[in-house]
Amino acid sequence: MATRRIETMEKNRAALIAAARKAFAEKGYAAASMDDLTAAAGLTRGALYHNFGDKRGLFAAVVSQIDTEMATRAKDIGAREATGWNALLAEAEAYIEMALNPEVRRIVLLDGPAVLGDPSQWPSQDTCLQVTLTAVEQLIAEGVMKPVDPEAAARLLSGAALNAALWIAASEDPPAVLPRAVDTFRHLATGLLADPT
Amino acid sequence: MATRRIETMEKNRAALIAAARKAFAEKGYAAASMDDLTAAAGLTRGALYHNFGDKRGLFAAVVSQIDTEMATRAKDIGAREATGWNALLAEAEAYIEMALNPEVRRIVLLDGPAVLGDPSQWPSQDTCLQVTLTAVEQLIAEGVMKPVDPEAAARLLSGAALNAALWIAASEDPPAVLPRAVDTFRHLATGLLADPT
DNA sequence: ATTTTCACATACGCTGCGTATTTCGATTGA
DNA sequence: TCAATCGAAATACGCAGCGTATGTGAAAAT
Secondary structure (H helix, E strand, O other): OOOHHHHHHHHHHHHHHHHHHHHHHOOOOOOOOOOHHHHOOOOOOHHHHHHOOOOHHHHHHHHHHHHHHHHHHHHHHOOOOOOOOHHHHHHHHHHHHHOOHHHHHHHHHHHHHHHHHOOOHHHOHHHHHHHHHHHHHHHHHOOOOOOOOOHHHHHHHHHHHHHEEEEEEHHHHHHHHHHHHHHHHHHHHHHOOOOOO | OOHEEEEEEEEHHHHHHHHHHHHHHHHHHOOHHHHHHHHHHOOHHHHHHHHHHHHHHHHHHHHHHHHHHHHHHHHHHHOOOOHHHHHHHHHHHHHHHHHHHHHHHHHHHHHHHHOOOOOOOOOOOOOHHHHHHHHHHHHOOOOOOOOOOOHHHHHHHHHHHHHHHHHHOOOHHHHHHHHHHHHHHHHHHHEEEOOOO
């Protein structure tokens, strides 16, 4: 029973994405060679252009995969908290910590915007932002947060968090800097509370 | 009286930076051709590699120029305010508005991090961040702001502001979205006030 | 006046993307 | 079972663009 066509195709797609993820993370988007990358996956550029259209398409697929993983993880961590507000804080802190991963930093934070444009219009929809937005909308509805613009609040919070992550990662001693950033983030976020305690 | 060597060299450097600024803004870093760019400046790639080393070096020079302009403008705007706190807010809002300029957005916000890495370690030192940091340090010393980590606060504030700008610019009706972002930013920032009123 | 310097131009090679064409195994139908 | 078809991936090709090595001519130095 020969392996089915669709099976192998999906396997090849997955292999390409995996190899691309590694190459983009290690060398950056521009320096990642498609020839090397596909060869590492046991394929050629032919498979790549057939499946993803072009280099950018492959990159978008990689970003989408990472974005999904990040959003899932953040949601899980947020779900452990008792209150919606603590969940929002926990999610934001989770993003900061995830951004310490070199893969996330290089692909999503540095190359992502340059290659795909503003995150809010990524093909992957930027699931991370959606998660934050949902949490914010609910907190505003509950009266926990001030009645600010939900989209603006979500953008500002995630922007602050991810930017903090870049700073931490670039610092000499990330583990030492992390708590400073997280602490400051908590203070900042209270500015959006209806009744800061 | 033949034109002096240093004179023409400086003129050429300026011409290259000007042409590069235009090309990088219009086409993005990757798509900007050095041949076209130098020709537009009435020179060849020879001048470029002699003056800036490589494409990245020229880009760094452009970023530095824009960064300086932005910081100067922000400081000016901040200086008009009566209190340090209002100055900080005004500076942040100025950054948001400046980031609506396509040139700033494409070069500094999108391509900058991808090409030069995290802004805090740019050759230009990221003067914008320095301005914010200085303001924050003073406000903490005066007791206006909570005694948080100044560097963290500056990074979070500027990160939130610049990210908001990206969002605004990508939206369909930027002028309408701008006040929503600015308003939310003001609320958020109060989280760092020692005595929120 | 001759030599030296150096800012820039010219010429070259190499890498790497994208496309057009080809191949060959898998699928389908009789 | 075999022939016909399909299409996923391989192969071959062209071209753009970066960086470097070398050349050149005008300003500076002696």
